[in-house]
Amino acid sequence: GAVVSQHPSRVICKSGTSVKIECRSLDFQATTMFWYRQFPKQSLMLMATSNEGSKATYEQGVEKDKFLINHASLTLSTLTVTSAHPEDSSFYICSATDSNYGYTFGSGTRLTVV
Amino acid sequence: GNSVTQMEGPVTLSEEAFLTINCTYTATGYPSLFWYVQYPGEGLQLLLKATKADDKGSNKGFEATYRKETTSFHLEKGSVQVSDSAVYFCALRERGGSNYKLTFGKGTLLTVNP
Numbered sequence: 001g002a003v004v005s006q007h008p009s010r011v012i013c014k015s016g017t018s019v020k021i022e023c024r025s026l027d028f029q030a031t032t033m034f035w036y037r038q039f040p041k042q043s044l045m046l047m048a049t050s051n052e053g054s055k056a057t058y059e060q061g062v063e064k065d066k067f068l069i070n071h072a073s074l075t076l077s078t079l080t081v082t083s084a085h086p087e088d089s090s091f092y093i094c095s096a097t098d099s100n101y102g103y104t105f106g107s108g109t110r111l112t113v114v
Numbered sequence: 115g116n117s118v119t120q121m122e123g124p125v126t127l128s129e130e131a132f133l134t135i136n137c138t139y140t141a142t143g144y145p146s147l148f149w150y151v152q153y154p155g156e157g158l159q160l161l162l163k164a165t166k167a168d169d170k171g172s173n174k175g176f177e178a179t180y181r182k183e184t185t186s187f188h189l190e191k192g193s194v195q196v197s198d199s200a201v202y203f204c205a206l207r208e209r210g211g212s213n214y215k216l217t218f219g220k221g222t223l224l225t226v227n228p
Contacts, residue, residue, distance in 0.1 A: 006157065034215060042205065044158075061115040076197075093157050097214060105157035 002028050002094050006106025011111055013084055021079045028104075029074035031096045031097035035067075038091040038108075050077055064072030084113040116141045120204050120219030127226050133211055135222045137178075137204035145206040147180055147187040148200075148216070152201045161189075161202070194226045218222040 003026040013019050023033060032051050036044040041090035048064075050056040058064045066088075068080040077096075081088055092105040121136040139145065146165045150158040162171030168180035176191045187204060206220040 004157075032214065041223070043218050046215060049215055095158075095216075103148075103160065103216060105159070108155070109159040110155070 002096075002098070002102060002104040004030075004094065004106045005106045006109055008109060009107060010028045010110045011112070013111070015085055015113055016083055017113060018080055018082045019084055021081075021092055021094075021111075023077045023095045023096065023106050025075045025098075025104070028096075028098045030077070030098060033071055033075065033077040034097075034103075035069060035077075035079050036093045038093060038094065044093060052086075053058050064066050075109070079089040083113065084111070086113045116145070116206060116208055116217045118206055118219035119218055120202050120222050122220075122222070124135055124225060125221040127224070129196055129228050130193045131160055131226075133189070133191040133198075133224070135202055135224070136178075137187045137189065137219060138158045139185050139187065139206050141185075141206055141208055143208055144182075144195070145208050148205040148207070149176070149178055149189050150203040150205060151188070152203065152219075152221070154200075158203065189191075192222070196226045196228050199226045 005024045007022045033045045037043050048056040048058045049063045050069050051076050052071050056069035071077040089112050093108045097103050117140045119138050128206050149161040151161045152158050162173040164180035170179045178187050178189045179221040181191045201221045203221045205216045
């Protein structure tokens with residue numbers, strides 16, 4: 001079946017630094033990728049939607065200059081948290097879909113900013 | 115806009131008990147409906163889905179029927195196991211549109227005790 005690899009699974013960084021999270025579709029071409037943020041004991045909050053080769057569409061309230069999303073190919077999207085602060089600590093999950101409308105989720109990235 | 119309302123958790127059951135997690139939705143069109151499961155520290159996995167009214171999705175002993183008249187998609191399992199302990203998310207995808215994003219409920223934590 002479809003597999004999405006998300007890396008790293010855990011990362012700890014210092015305040016003020018930037019962190020990049022990768023999301024790869026391993027065996028299908030992802031026309032659209034989604035980035036979610038999940039707070040403890042809460043649902044997934046959609047941050048942005050990205051289509052290959054075009055700018056990401058951000059949800060209301062999400063700072064696009066802070067959460068940089070790049071979808072340069074049909075198999076790779078990256079989320080960069082710039083100038084991270086402790087309040088950015090969270091669980092980030094990507095999801096990829098192809099033209100068959102199936103959604104496959106990555107295993108998530110636990111970001112801790114100290 | 116679209117929305118999904120899920121039964122508030124947490125839900126705690128004994129092994130072999132009957133499970134119901136309620137889910138109702140609001141959508142402008144005729145959405146596809148999904149149940150996802152999230153095990154601790156992991157991403158989401160598709161549990162089952164239904165794409166039109168009266169469809170029944172089923173997988174691993176779980177079932178849910180798409181009820182258009184009550185706008186519901188309740189999740190049921192006749193006999194839960196300890197390994198079913200996880201967070202369950204109900205979700206919908208509106209038909210049409212260019213991004214096919216999912217709208218999630220808040221999630222229901224299920225704990226099954228031996």
